Amino acid sequence: MHAYDFRCKNCQTEFTLHYKSFKAYDEATPQCSNCQSADLARVINRINVASPSRDYSKMDSNDMLGVFESGDSREVGKMFDQIGGTSPELGAQYHEITQRLLKGENMDKVEKSLQQRENDPKSNPVAKPKTDP
Numbered sequence: 253m254h255a256y257d258f259r260c261k262n263c264q265t266e267f268t269l270h271y272k273s274f275k276a277y278d279e280a281t282p283q284c285s286n287c288q289s290a291d292l293a294r295v296i297n298r299i300n301v302a303s304p305s306r307d308y309s310k311m312d313s314n315d316m317l318g319v320f321e322s323g324d325s326r327e328v329g330k331m332f333d334q335i336g337g338t339s340p341e342l343g344a345q346y347h348e349i350t351q352r353l354l355k356g357e358n359m360d361k362v363e364k365s366l367q368q369r370e371n372d373p374k375s376n377p378v379a380k381p382k383t384d385p
């Protein structure tokens with residue numbers, strides 16, 4: 253089975269289609285799973301996503317590093333979301349990062365804007381959790 257990732261240019265839905273062979277893919281007319289539009293863009297993932305519903309909570313640190321190194325913001329966002337999405341103690345910043353990544357914002361950009369905020373305490377009104385014992 254070959255998995256092909258697409259993004260619908262009409263409704264921006266991302267989805268994966270599976271074909272038995274390259275020939276089957278070649279002969280098929282892929283359609284959006286959401287709106288049935290055929291106006292699609294191929295999404296090339298550098299990481300090999302074994303299943304569309306990847307369980308990041310079961311990943312080891314090497315796998316996670318691989319996701320980070322892929323530079324795929326949405327994939328990292330999904331990982332963040334699955335690992336800490338239901339943990340309110342991780343704080344608003346964590347959830348902000350997750351949401352920004354899920355929107356496809358550039359990872360470097362998100363990181364830089366957070367660093368700038370850390371360097372300037374006046375622009376960071378959210379109280380930081382105590383790290384000292």
Ligand SMILES: [Zn+2]
Nearest residue numbers: 260263284287
């Ligand atoms: Zn669509």
